[in-house]
Amino acid sequence: MSFIRFTNVTREYRSGEAVIRALDNVSLEIENGQFTVILGPSGSGKSTLLNLLGGMDYASSGDIQVGKRRVSKLNEQELTVYRRHDIGFVFQFYNLIPNLTAYENVDISVKLSKAPITAKEALEAVGLSQRADNLPAQMSGGELQRVSIARALCKNPKLLLCDEPTAALDSQTGKKVLVMLQSMSRKYGNAVVLVTHNAAIAPAADRLIRLKDGRIEEIADNKNPVGMEEVEW
Numbered sequence: 001m002s003f004i005r006f007t008n009v010t011r012e013y014r015s016g017e018a019v020i021r022a023l024d025n026v027s028l029e030i031e032n033g034q035f036t037v038i039l040g041p042s043g044s045g046k047s048t049l050l051n052l053l054g055g056m057d058y059a060s061s062g063d064i065q066v067g068k069r070r071v072s073k074l075n076e077q078e079l080t081v082y083r084r085h086d087i088g089f090v091f092q093f094y095n096l097i098p099n100l101t102a103y104e105n106v107d108i109s110v111k112l113s114k115a116p117i118t119a120k121e122a123l124e125a126v127g128l129s130q131r132a133d134n135l136p137a138q139m140s141g142g143e144l145q146r147v148s149i150a151r152a153l154c155k156n157p158k159l160l161l162c163d164e165p166t167a168a169l170d171s172q173t174g175k176k177v178l179v180m181l182q183s184m185s186r187k188y189g190n191a192v193v194l195v196t197h198n199a200a201i202a203p204a205a206d207r208l209i210r211l212k213d214g215r216i217e218e219i220a221d222n223k224n225p226v227g228m229e230e231v232e233w
């Protein structure tokens, strides 16, 4: 059975009389350890899909299964535990605490988790051991994003969700971050689901999911994904 299964998932938002179908009867599967890229134009439902996967939003109907958890049936309290222990999040903006060092920002996540790798190991993995004592204001955008990846990775999550993680970075730095995400996923075996506008990343994905108007336009598997370092944009 697949690690992630969406079955006929719909998410509607109401504003006054209007109903917006952000996701419209979406069914998809993602395998354990897979690097999945979700592409689609603005408003196609990418973030909604990621939020549902991460237990940050509820489906209006349909079923969502992640590993052994039936996410669509969890209550608020169970969703908090799910988000804390099972999921790593990387966003466009790094959301680091400004008056804590890189090490301390990662260590907070370590202390909240069940079976973490240490903050030291996570910072080593993203090549930032030397910057452990720096405050966010003393680091570049790429370094800050690597700290936020270390913060997500130290939980050793089965699923790492990334929403436009390179959008605020220049292309060279963005590429370094993507290389790291791909190699981390291979090293630790966690599934990565990455939402992006950037179609150039598609050849590096194990599975590509294209959304349009809240519906699946295409799901394509790539048996021989290129290394992220070969991607050009």
Ligand SMILES: Nc1ncnc2c1ncn2[C@@H]1O[C@H](COP(=O)(O)OP(=O)(O)OP(=O)(O)O)[C@@H](O)[C@H]1O
Binding pocket: 013, 014, 015, 020, 021, 022, 040, 041, 042, 043, 044, 045, 046, 047, 048, 049, 197
């Ligand atoms: N909380 C909300 N209330 C009302 N409408 C919403 C809400 N969240 C999303 N939507 C609508 O649902 C649709 C899908 O939004 P979503 O953010 O998932 O798209 P997206 O593909 O991630 O877009 P972008 O690439 O611009 O971030 C859009 O029409 C959006 O306006």
